[in-house]
Amino acid sequence: MSELAITVIGPDRPGIVADVAEALAEVGANLTDSTMTRLRGHFAMTLICVGPSGPEAEAALAPVVADGPLVATVRQVGAEATSTPIGEPYLMSVHGADRLGIVSALTRVLAETGGNLTDLTTRLSGPLYVLLAEVELPPGTAEGLAERLAEAAARLDVEVTLRRADSDML
Amino acid sequence: MTAGQDCGLGDWTTAVLGDRGGVRSVLTAPVGVLSRAGEQVDPLADDVVRLAADLVATMRVSPGCVGLAAPQVGVGARVFAVDVTGHPKTLTSHGTFVLCNAEVVEASRWRLGREGCMSVPDLTGDVKRASRVVVQAVLPGTGAAVRLVTDGFEARALQHEIDHCLGRLFLDRVAGAHAVYQRKVYL
Numbered sequence: 201m202s203e204l205a206i207t208v209i210g211p212d213r214p215g216i217v218a219d220v221a222e223a224l225a226e227v228g229a230n231l232t233d234s235t236m237t238r239l240r241g242h243f244a245m246t247l248i249c250v251g252p253s254g255p256e257a258e259a260a261l262a263p264v265v266a267d268g269p270l271v272a273t274v275r276q277v278g279a280e281a282t283s284t285p286i287g288e289p290y291l292m293s294v295h296g297a298d299r300l301g302i303v304s305a306l307t308r309v310l311a312e313t314g315g316n317l318t319d320l321t322t323r324l325s326g327p328l329y330v331l332l333a334e335v336e337l338p339p340g341t342a343e344g345l346a347e348r349l350a351e352a353a354a355r356l357d358v359e360v361t362l363r364r365a366d367s368d369m370l
Numbered sequence: 371m372t373a374g375q376d377c378g379l380g381d382w383t384t385a386v387l388g389d390r391g392g393v394r395s396v397l398t399a400p401v402g403v404l405s406r407a408g409e410q411v412d413p414l415a416d417d418v419v420r421l422a423a424d425l426v427a428t429m430r431v432s433p434g435c436v437g438l439a440a441p442q443v444g445v446g447a448r449v450f451a452v453d454v455t456g457h458p459k460t461l462t463s464h465g466t467f468v469l470c471n472a473e474v475v476e477a478s479r480w481r482l483g484r485e486g487c488m489s490v491p492d493l494t495g496d497v498k499r500a501s502r503v504v505v506q507a508v509l510p511g512t513g514a515a516v517r518l519v520t521d522g523f524e525a526r527a528l529q530h531e532i533d534h535c536l537g538r539l540f541l542d543r544v545a546g547a548h549a550v551y552q553r554k555v556y557l
Contacts, residue, residue: 293541295399295541359542
């Protein structure tokens with residue numbers, strides 16, 4: 201069955217999830233994986249669903265976005281990509297003064313090591329920028345990666361730590 | 371003394387620190403001193419005793435504050451104050467005390483818990499900490515060596531403050547990409 205990738209984003213208000221979920225339910229869309237969160241006052245939904253065709257889902261969402269500031273996109277995507285873990289789970293914490301290029305520089309170092317990001321959040325809190333990333337690393341690369349991250353972090357004047365993620369987390 | 375025995379603070383109280391201490395301003399991240407390991411200190415040095423008194427005084431006037439480390443007031447030294455008395459999560463408590471050159475020598479019973487920090491005022495995070503620790507340190511003003519055995523919230527506070535003295539914030543230990551939260555309650 202084909203899957204749809206849907207995003208909805210707009211200024212936060214009560215009822216966005218209910219409106220979107222209801223519209224999709226009416227055309228038989230079954231929501232599978234999703235993240236829905238508030239980003240600096242904007243509410244952002246990213247979800248995968250199965251059931252309706254792309255045009256059906258777009259038509260269902262049209263009334264929800266018609267007179268408001270919400271923006272929705274619907275895209276048909278292939279069946280679930282099989283992604284087997286490439287290695288061991290690690291957590292990277294970064295914090296420091298906000299400046300341009302922190303995410304790009306550090307994620308480039310991760311990518312060059314063959315690390316695969318599986319989850320990443322950033323938060324700007326006053327002058328403090330915080331980046332938290334969960335990454336799978338090829339076996340045996342963590343030590344060298346930690347050194348290269350420390351070098352990149354020093355150039356950005358931010359702090360970075362890389363540590364093994366608990367696999368037995370409650 | 372057996373390995374797991376608490377030798378307590380003996381007759382040490384904050385009165386050992388002499389004057390009442392002054393309130394210092396608490397720095398917030400990002401600032402370099404919070405990310406640098408503090409220096410070992412001489413627990414009998416006048417400036418260390420004064421710093422200890424100031425940490426207690428500053429902790430006392432800060433609502434909800436159960437611990438304060440020297441880097442948070444801009445001093446790169448391994449000194450911190452703790453007082454978890456009366457906190458609802460407290461099990462064992464040693465009252466108000468200040469430790470110098472403290473280190474965790476035993477840690478067990480790891481648990482996730484939510485913690486905040488005066489130096490990261492708008493965020494909290496889920497951090498895995500030992501809920502039972504043995505800490506060795508020396509006391510300011512007397513230089514006496516202590517070995518504290520504690521648990522629960524006091525154990526968490528000690529690990530948080532010892533981390534400060536090593537240049538670590540709770541942000542360096544949070545449990546996952548979604549384990550940091552905008553603070554909802556300010557005391």
